[in-house]
Amino acid sequence: MTAVSDVSRQDLRRVAREAFGARNIVFVGLMGAGKSVIGKMVATALELPFVDSDAEIERVSQMTIAELFDLYGETEFRALEARVIERLLKSGPRVLSTGGGAFINEKSRALIKDEAVSIWLKADLDVLWERVKKRDTRPLLKTAEPEQTLKTLMEKRYPIYAEADITINSRNVRKEVIVEETIAALAARAGEAAIS
Ligand SMILES: Nc1ncnc2c1ncn2[C@@H]1O[C@H](COP(=O)(O)OP(=O)(O)OP(=O)(O)O)[C@@H](O)[C@H]1O
Ligand SMILES: O=C(O)C1=C[C@@H](O)[C@@H](O)[C@H](O)C1
Numbered sequence: 001m002t003a004v005s006d007v008s009r010q011d012l013r014r015v016a017r018e019a020f021g022a023r024n025i026v027f028v029g030l031m032g033a034g035k036s037v038i039g040k041m042v043a044t045a046l047e048l049p050f051v052d053s054d055a056e057i058e059r060v061s062q063m064t065i066a067e068l069f070d071l072y073g074e075t076e077f078r079a080l081e082a083r084v085i086e087r088l089l090k091s092g093p094r095v096l097s098t099g100g101g102a103f104i105n106e107k108s109r110a111l112i113k114d115e116a117v118s119i120w121l122k123a124d125l126d127v128l129w130e131r132v133k134k135r136d137t138r139p140l141l142k143t144a145e146p147e148q149t150l151k152t153l154m155e156k157r158y159p160i161y162a163e164a165d166i167t168i169n170s171r172n173v174r175k176e177v178i179v180e181e182t183i184a185a186l187a188a189r190a191g192e193a194a195i196s
């Protein structure tokens with residue numbers, strides 16, 4: 001027997017896919033917010049192709065993000081990131097999870113606004129810190145006080161991430177909950193667009 005909640009979940013997925021399947025869906029937010037993990041799960045649920053810009057940068061450069069920062073510095077990394085994001089957006093539609101700094105770049109942000117519906121996965125500092133402190137692969141957090149660095153990045157970046165079309169509160173609940181909330185928010189936005 002099919003439960004009522006399964007039917008409505010399928011309906012929400014159908015509405016979200018029909019409204020946004022022909023447009024890029026882009027996840028933005030700080031390190032540890034869950035862009036890579038949740039983005040891939042949303043793509044699977046909506047049966048859309050998925051790409052992660054950090055993974056794509058590593059694939060094309062044949063280097064890790066940490067190696068790119070070490071060898072060429074942040075400015076060169078940002079230039080490469082902006083080029084990769086432009087190419088991915090223009091060759092979509094797909095679900096694209098970006099690196100934490102991508103939406104901060106003015107040109108990439110303008111492009112994402114033009115070519116995509118954007119979703120900010122917003123999380124509190126303690127949630128982010130619990131997640132990112134387990135791995136030391138993030139070059140921007142190789143500082144004497146990484147938690148403070150993360151806090152400073154939050155203060156600088158949150159007003160900019162807030163320009164995204166949709167905000168989802170990323171917190172310590174099952175990932176599936178965040179995925180369903182994201183799809184419901186996309187479906188709701190589709191409904192608003194249909195009315196206006
Ligand atoms: N709702 C959740 N519950 C538990 N763990 C989560 C949740 N969402 C994400 N995580 C975990 O947090 C970690 C960071 O997630 P992820 O790599 O997707 O973040 P990100 O936003 O892509 O970060 P970055 O900008 O560094 O690429 C991963 O280990 C992931 O499994
Ligand atoms: O927040 C950032 O600026 C970054 C986040 C990661 O996804 C990587 O793109 C890189 O480590 C930079």
Ligand SMILES: [Mg+2]
Nearest residue numbers: 035036054098
């Ligand atoms: Mg990621």
